[in-house]
Amino acid sequence: MAEPASTRPGAGLLDRDAIRLSERAATTDEAIRRCGETLVEVGAVTPAYVEAMLAREQTISTYVGEGVAIPHGTLTAKECVRRDALAVLRFPDGVDWNGNRVLVCVAIAARGDGHVEILSELAQILLDPERARALREATEPDEVLALLSPVRKESTA
Amino acid sequence: MPSIKGNDIHKVVVACDAGMGSSVMLASTLRRQLSRHSVTVEHTPVNDIPADADVVVTHVGLADRARASAPDKVIVPIRVFLGDPAINTIIMAVQYGGDLHG
Numbered sequence: 001m002a003e004p005a006s007t008r009p010g011a012g013l014l015d016r017d018a019i020r021l022s023e024r025a026a027t028t029d030e031a032i033r034r035c036g037e038t039l040v041e042v043g044a045v046t047p048a049y050v051e052a053m054l055a056r057e058q059t060i061s062t063y064v065g066e067g068v069a070i071p072h073g074t075l076t077a078k079e080c081v082r083r084d085a086l087a088v089l090r091f092p093d094g095v096d097w098n099g100n101r102v103l104v105c106v107a108i109a110a111r112g113d114g115h116v117e118i119l120s121e122l123a124q125i126l127l128d129p130e131r132a133r134a135l136r137e138a139t140e141p142d143e144v145l146a147l148l149s150p151v152r153k154e155s156t157a
Numbered sequence: 158m159p160s161i162k163g164n165d166i167h168k169v170v171v172a173c174d175a176g177m178g179s180s181v182m183l184a185s186t187l188r189r190q191l192s193r194h195s196v197t198v199e200h201t202p203v204n205d206i207p208a209d210a211d212v213v214v215t216h217v218g219l220a221d222r223a224r225a226s227a228p229d230k231v232i233v234p235i236r237v238f239l240g241d242p243a244i245n246t247i248i249m250a251v252q253y254g255g256d257l258h259g
Contacts, residue, residue: 060218062178065239072178075202108178119178120185126239127186 013114014148018042018087019141028102031095032057032071035087035107044085044109045073052077053107063100066132070119072108084114088144090136103136118148160258161211161231163250166196170210172203172223179238183214187244194251206230212247212257231259 018038025031036050052073056062063069073080087107094101106122108115125131125147138144169187173180180200188198201207203219206227213230215223220234235241250257 056174059174060179060216063237064179064182065237070178070182075174116181116185119182123182123186123239124189 013084013118014086014088014145015042016141016145018044018085019144020088021090021092021139021141021144023089023091024093025091025095028057028095028097029054031069031089031091031097031102031105032107035071035089035105038087038089039085039107039109042085042087044081044083044087046080046082049073049077049080049109052080061098061100063097063102064123064126066126066129067094067101067103067136068106068122068126068132069097069100069102069104070106070108070122072110078111081109081111084110084112086115086118086148088148090138121148158258159229159231160256161250162256163252163254166211166247166251166257168207168210169196169198169212169214169247170206171198171200172206172213172215172219172226173200174203174219179216183235183238183244186239187214187247190244190248191251196251212259214244214247231257233257233259 023034025034032053036053039045040047053071056074062071089105091103094103135147171180171184184198184200203222204226206213213223213227214233217234217236220232223232233243235243
């Protein structure tokens with residue numbers, strides 16, 4: 001059943017269950033596996049998607065700056081996506097990401113364009129040092145949900 | 158090496174592999190930065206760059222594929238998806254005219 005709140009663009013992409021704020025990983029691959037497993041657990045992708053995420057990372061790093069990486073699969077792995085979804089994993093101890101230190105992963109599973117709004121919002125957050133820090137230091141899922149909800153904010157436009 | 162005048166830039170394409178992540182983010186940022194100008198910004202797969210693209214932005218790791226796919230286009234390779242200095246060269250060209258090479 002559709003809820004009224006889900007008419008907001010991007011709503012429903014990020015389940016509270018898919019927000020994991022005290023993860024640990026020794027390597028990039030391990031962090032990506034944790035991201036992929038989370039997407040599998042919330043029913044967004046089939047397990048094969050995790051391998052595609054690892055393969056994608058080999059081609060080009062998904063590190064986007066401000067301690068954040070956005071691991072996702074490849075074009076051919078779109079068939080492994082059951083529904084568009086995001087997962088947010090925080091690694092408080094940091095993960096070495098090919099020379100960069102990653103504290104937060106925003107993992108993406110997308111077949112359509114539903115995630116575009118949230119990624120657009122994420123870009124704005126990362127360009128704002130204060131909000132970027134809030135995302136890196138979030139300890140409650142609600143903080144993450146509030147930051148990433150793609151509601152047009154009247155900031156400095 | 159192709160070049161284009163800033164005034165002739167009407168469509169910028171962010172070319173990517175999956176079109177799922179970083180390029181989407183870059184396209185949305187660039188769209189916002191160019192919102193005062195009549196420039197459209199799209200993201201497309203690197204193997205499917207539209208004929209009417211004026212400038213193609215892509216990660217250095219995909220630049221060769223972009224050149225093979227669109228040999229006559231100005232290709233702007235970037236290393237980081239947020240805040241890469243190469244993006245500023247596009248914005249400057251659009252704002253103040255001048256040539257953009259690539």
